[in-house]
Amino acid sequence: MVKDSLSLRTTNRVIASEAKQSNTGNGLLRRDAPRNDASRCHWVTKDQIYIDYHDHEWGKRVTDDNILFEFLILESFQAGLNWLTILKRRKGFARAFARFNARKVSKFTEKDIKRLLEDEGIIRHRGKIEAAVNNAAKFLEIQKSHGSFASYLEQYRPKRLRDAATLSANLAKDLKQRGFKFMGATTCYAYMQAVGLITEHSPECKLAKRNTAA
Ligand SMILES: [Zn+2]
Numbered sequence: 001m002v003k004d005s006l007s008l009r010t011t012n013r014v015i016a017s018e019a020k021q022s023n024t025g026n027g028l029l030r031r032d033a034p035r036n037d038a039s040r041c042h043w044v045t046k047d048q049i050y051i052d053y054h055d056h057e058w059g060k061r062v063t064d065d066n067i068l069f070e071f072l073i074l075e076s077f078q079a080g081l082n083w084l085t086i087l088k089r090r091k092g093f094a095r096a097f098a099r100f101n102a103r104k105v106s107k108f109t110e111k112d113i114k115r116l117l118e119d120e121g122i123i124r125h126r127g128k129i130e131a132a133v134n135n136a137a138k139f140l141e142i143q144k145s146h147g148s149f150a151s152y153l154e155q156y157r158p159k160r161l162r163d164a165a166t167l168s169a170n171l172a173k174d175l176k177q178r179g180f181k182f183m184g185a186t187t188c189y190a191y192m193q194a195v196g197l198i199t200e201h202s203p204e205c206k207l208a209k210r211n212t213a214a
């Protein structure tokens with residue numbers, strides 16, 4: 001089992017390539033991208049939107065269910081794409097998906113799906129759009145059974161970084177059993193990083209002191 005954050009990321013990359021979905025999202029380096037000033041994680045490019053995301057959101061604990069749903073949508077659309085591609089469309093996704101109101105999204109009809117398929121502000125992928133509507137309904141079911149999605153997620157918060165990969169696989173398995181789509185283990189790992197269940201900045205990053213205990 002891998003023990004440090006760098007090898008965990010490498011593992012993710014391997015998992016992604018094995019799945020042939022070239023998942024290059026959170027924490028995964030775009031080799032052709034211009035680097036930031038090296039005081040941040042190596043995967044952060046010079047794009048200000050990415051720097052702001054890294055500095056102010058990534059790895060920080062989220063307890064608001066609306067934001068947890070927002071990242072669930074964004075991460076599910078990221079599979080196979082670069083995270084920066086998704087970040088740049090964040091406002092578009094918010095407009096398209098009822099400001100990430102899970103109840104409203106769960107009621108989307110085929111007419112809404114057709115509208116989204118023509119919306120250039122998002123990723124026009126029918127499977128992912130349908131998954132978002134499906135996942136909204138499943139999200140509401142978890143809120144009902146657990147009080148909130150945030151409290152459901154707490155059981156997957158690793159006490160040590162070395163447990164993170166196992167817990168992300170467990171989360172993916174449970175979500176799959178509950179009927180979620182496009183939330184495999186790699187996506188779940190990225191999601192857990194995004195909402196602060198896992199915090200693992202690179203050793204050279206100025207924010208590495210925030211990391212989850214190793
Ligand atoms: Zn960092």
